[in-house]
Amino acid sequence: MVKELYKLYRPITATPFSCGETYIEIPPCETLAPYICCFWGTSKNIKTVAPNEIQNGVVIPDTCMDIIWEVDFTNNQIGNSFCGIQDISFISSSKNISVEVCTFAIRFYAWAVILFADEDMKSVLNSFFDTGYYFKDFKYKLESALLNRNTIAERIEITEKYLLQRINKNRENHNVMNSIYKMLISRGNVSIKELTEYASVSPRQLERLFKQVIGTSPKQFTNLLRYQYLWQDIVCRKYFNVQDAVFKYGYCDQAHLLNDFKSYHTMTPTQAKEYALKSN
Known part of the structure; x- marks a missing residue:
């Protein structure tokens, strides 16, 4: 049944027509389309140079859940978060600093997250977590690979290979x-x-x-x-x-x-x- 749901529905953001270097959405491969709404993030590594500039954006409930990586190439660091399903809007803000960075994320349909997670979703509403809590392998098997990729296409390629091996269809209810x-x-x-x-x-x-x-x-x-x-x-x-x-x-x-x-x-x-x- 989960394979048919995505054909009926595709959620959108507060700015569904936005596309550029700082934000792009890319559909998954055909096999992952029932589970992944899209991959999103910066289209390439961004060099930011305005220390005091704040960028704000409205994030609305989209009936999805996201795993988000923030990569700092200048300092060779990577941060992550798992964003549970939301029923409220909030303002996302980021401060530009003089480093080379990128964002890369997986946007799951809410009904498909359970097929990839280690835990159930009973506590995820309106919450952010370290990715490792719900997806242990994601954090430890993907982070170093993502840090060593330079484009969103390369990150999607390595992530899709992992996701295809990770699906646990026995968890479908x-x-x-x-x-x-x-x-x-x-x-x-x-x-x-x-x-x-x-x-x-x-x-x-x-x-x-x-x-x-x-x-x-x-x-x-x-x-x-x-x-x-x-x-x-x-x-x-x-x-x-x-x-x-x-x-x-x-x-x-x-x-x-x-x-x-x-x-x-x-x-x-x-x-x-x-x-x-x-x-x-």
Whole structure:
């Protein structure tokens, strides 16, 4: 089932049209496409020279989880973090310093992380961890290899070889996958009752399974998917009609939709679209 989900859904960021030396997204190979949304980072090593400049960016909930490496070639150092699933936005900031650096990351679909991890996901919501806690082999087998590569293409090549060997399909839970399939075809407009009937499990059991596999409750994840689908409509359509979206996504009224969107995005739909287009 996990192999089919990515064909129904691809989440986007707050600036989905951005592409350049400081940020680029590259799709994975065909075999990894069901599990990896994209690889992302700097397209090549960046030499930064402005010590006091701060770069800020809005990071919105994208229903994914990321392993991120920050490589400092000048000092021959590499840092890492595992970013669990988020249901809040935050500001990402970085200070430029006079060194040669790069960023490289793997963006996993939330439902696929468990197939690569050593631990379950029950404590990852809105949290950052040392990668080694959840992915011991990732840290120790990939860090030195990444430090010795100069382009994102080279880093992707070595990472994909490792990931293809790492997949543990025995950790896939079919009840969770069936529920997510129902969420996706409903574009997040589905009740817990409908989900439990479709997956043939009790509400309590589905709650427990989702916490283990994804780190959220089924209700939280459904709401995140609905928000992501709504955001894609807002930013990708030339004309967006709020009242049509109220009906499409099952909101009570226009105020409910606008408040829900702002709670995730920290901006109104108009402000969010302007920010996304300005960052193009």
